Amino acid sequence: MKHFFTLTIALFLVSPVFAAKMPMPSDMPKSYDAECASCHMAYPPGLLSEQSWQNVMEGLGKHxxxxxxxxxxxxxxxxxxxxxxxxxxxxxRVVAPDNRITKTAWFIREHDEIKADVWKRASIKSPANCGVCHTSAAEGIFSEKNIKVPAK
Ligand code: HEC
Ligand code: HEC
Known part of the structure; x- marks a missing residue:
């Protein structure tokens, strides 16, 4: 039994699956979809800290x-x-540089295997287009098995 608990805790600590879910909350207001999903995907709120969202929302005039x-x-x-x-x-939970998810240390680390020319592929264009590679990004699921990087 003791071993069972140790193993469970160890899996919890190392498993990427736990780190890769920021589910879109079920109470998303209609305004979020209407105002924040026309130019890019509706980013699940769990991708940025409270302070970073505050900063994003205060700076919409120069976005x-x-x-x-x-x-x-x-x-x-x-x-x-x-x-x-x-x-x-x-x-x-860090405050994101330039209010960008894509400039946080965790984002850069998780994507360090992606070469510069991949980001520039016509179908990708920007690291901010999460959904191009993460097929379940809209639901806030970023696990490895739901990734498909387009070839061009
Ligand atoms: C008029 C178009 C437009 C609207 C509307 C818009 N955005 Fe953006 N947003 C952009 C552009 C352009 C970028 C930069 C994308 C890139 O670098 O590829 C961006 C980037 C972002 C990023 C940073 C992405 C990264 O690089 O990590 C966040 C967070 C964000 N927007 C949140 C919002 C929120 C919240 C709203 C609604 C209040 C919103 N946006 C509405 C155009 C828009
Ligand atoms: C060019 C394709 C691509 C784009 C665009 C992209 N990612 Fe990724 N992402 C990947 C790859 C590849 C991995 C690494 C998977 C691995 O090796 O575990 C990854 C890993 C991740 C992980 C860690 C997954 C895990 O299992 O630990 C998270 C979280 C993540 N990405 C979030 C995002 C977010 C949020 C965006 C948009 C702001 C984004 N990604 C944009 C390809 C992409």
């Missing part, structure tokens, strides 16, 4: 080279929901 401003009512609703569901695990 990665575009104007993504929205009305106050939607902004308040989305901000509260994003922060409530933000990353909790130590590893993902």
């Amino acid at each position: 990665f080279g575009t104007d993504a401003s929205i009305d106050e009512k939607d902004k308040t609703e989305i901000t509260i929901w994003l922060k409530k569901n933000a990353a909790t695990k130590q590893k993902y």
